[in-house]
Amino acid sequence: MVSLMETRTAKELAEVASESDVDRKAGARYPGSVRAQGRFWQARWFIVVRAFSVFIGIWYLVALWVASPIQMPSPFKVLEALIALGRTGELFDHALISATRLVISLVISTLIAVPLGFLMAMNREANAFIDPIVELLRPISGIAWIPLGLFIFGVGGTLPIFIMAYVAFFPLLLNTIDGVKSIDRKLMSAAETMGVSRSARLLHIAVPAALPSVMVGFRIAFASAWAAIIAAELIGSPSGLGFAIEWYRQLLMSPKVFAFIAMIGAIGYLCDLGLRTLQHKLTPWAEGMGIGQ
């Protein structure tokens, strides 16, 4: 439940809540929500554009009022910086470095956490031995490993990968365990009565049943890793997006700081969108199991 909420937006949650409400009583309707189709000012894209226009407008006014390009650059300055950084390729260089680190660490984490999760969920002995050490390490956030990691790996690319892999490991592991444990025993028994072999049961029942939960875990893992990489690069790496924002902060080149921050948000948003689409494609049965979106 907690994990679900971490991957859903407030609006989605609200809509899920109100829709299930409508279902329960035919009489329950929201008087204000009756809308005709085709009116552009009620379309989703228009609402988004309007919201951003207002936001940028307020930002512009604040920038005027603050009147300090270092503390609060205007949106146009930031746009200029974004274009300039894009032209020189610097924006994409740093982004590519961070993204590569992200992919490497997620692959490492998945390769360890998912098989381990299956083992711990299916074998009580393994769980009894391994779970305590997982629970001992889990409260220690990835960030707290940075100083020790700096000492072990030095300033460079290995530290962010280590931190991200560590951070991504726990949600993946816990959600895998959850997913495997939630497998309906009756399905397993049903397959047994049909003479399905053990390996086929694993492949055709356990894996599909656990996959929705693993995907949720993967999305949380991505989100945590993407948050952690900024800290790791900011403190202990000579490259990447986290490094770039701090570098330009020291140079007091605020528009570029803002531009890189926008890039961090954009990549985070797009990756999550991609993962969501993947989730729908890969596990279309998830919703029926109560693990939506």
Add this chain to the structure above:
Amino acid sequence: MNVATMPSKAQPKLRLRNVSKEYVAPRTGQRTLAVSDFTLDVRAGEFLCIVGPSGCGKSTVLNMIAGLDQPTGGDIEMDGHHVRGPGAERGVMFQDYALFPWKSVRDNVGFGLRHGTPGAGLTAAERNDRVNHFVNMVGLAGAEAKFPHQLSGGMKQRVALARLLANGPDVLLMDEPLGALDAQTRMVLQVELLRIWGEAAEEGDRKTVVFITHGIDEAVFLADRVVVMSSHPGRVSAVIDIDIPRPRRESIRSEPRFGQLTDEIWSLIRDEAYQAIA
């Protein structure tokens, strides 16, 4: 019953005139007529049951009487006054009880007295007495401090009933209140419901009840009159007088008249019921 000998029955308690309700689907704009041309008088002190196939708009009618839904056409009056919105004089017992999960049995029963209009002018002690009175009446003494999740379905139902009565409504609107219970509990509570309603009391002292159910035998057992609804759109297809004398005992279920009436009602909705599941 001889209508001519009853003096003040000229004005019905509730009067529904050509009531209709149309829904517009939010996205598609598609219109559905849930209830159409629904005309009915409910007499004061009467126990009226509405039966009909699933989705025939029974609950919609009840919600409109309660003021929770607005009719799209026609008019609903209580004691000659137009019904505008929900009010404590028309108490509702919801299908899933709608008990406040964070309130104990006592606080659930006293909710309306404490926060709503029924408690106006009452001292805390008076409120307390009233809560205790109804808690005892429905047989929940000793369970006052429990939370809803600690209660069985039958007990929750009793809490909902006590809460309904504690607010002192004139009209009791009940939306399949026994629907979620097992068969035995339901039969026990039907008898108890009649006792609490005041079956043994003078007719003038009884509350007016509109009771929604899909159980035909339940309707026959409880009601003075049964309104049979048909669906698509929901409308009155027949009104049947239940001429079984009160007070009613369990034994009436095996009487021939009981069987006749159930069969009569069943024959009225059978076709639609089959269609609904086909």
Add this chain to the structure above:
Amino acid sequence: MTTATQTSRIAQLPPAVKAVTLPALLIVVWQIWAMTLPETSPAPAPAKVVQSFIELTASGDLVWSTLQSLGRVLAGFCVALVLGLSLGVLMGASRAVRENLDPIIESFRPIAPMAILPIAILWFGTGTPAALTIVAYAAFFPLLVNTVYGVSRVDRQLVRAAQTMGVNRLRTIATVIVPAAVPSVLLGSRLAMGVAWTAIIAAELAVGAKSGGGTSGGIGQMMFVFYAYSIDLNGIVVCMIVVGVIALMIDRLFRVAEHRLLPWRN
């Protein structure tokens, strides 16, 4: 045959023994490995970590730094609570507010708290206010999202029930909507405190790393000083353990609060 009896013998061990086995093994191996290193090596060792813990506790540094960090977390959390709750109630109750604010909120959500740090430093310098901003920013999102969820999820049937008992609108909000939303808000608070605690460590570490240390204090800063100046890895490990223990305590505290404050939920 022998393997079968062996597994069953392992299975018969008491759970506590099973739980302790791996961590104990890890500590022993770590200690032995550390003892093979020359005396001058800065590598941490379990025995030295314990010694370091005792020294740091005795000097009061550890307690003071922890309290400083906790104070900042609490202050930042309170700011986030006020903002998250008020905005969350508005967004949960009104579809119009929700639709208009959602795009903005959602485009900030993927921006890590640490990414805001350079801006916070530009605005407030490297002192406590910058760290506070990071904490409040981090804690804001879980609070907001869960408040919106809690408020919009309120069982409409309960609201209708209150209406039929003649309860007016304002009273309905106070007696139905607010209590119904409390579980979500508490859950949001627990998640928010968790990320806030992580954020303060990150902020203190980074502020320490970028401002030369010594100015702002806190347990994150302490770690950085151990790394950059005194090269005391045992001290770092002590801090890591403390960070973990505090995280665990915060989590437990909120779970207990959820349990106590919501007796109807069990």
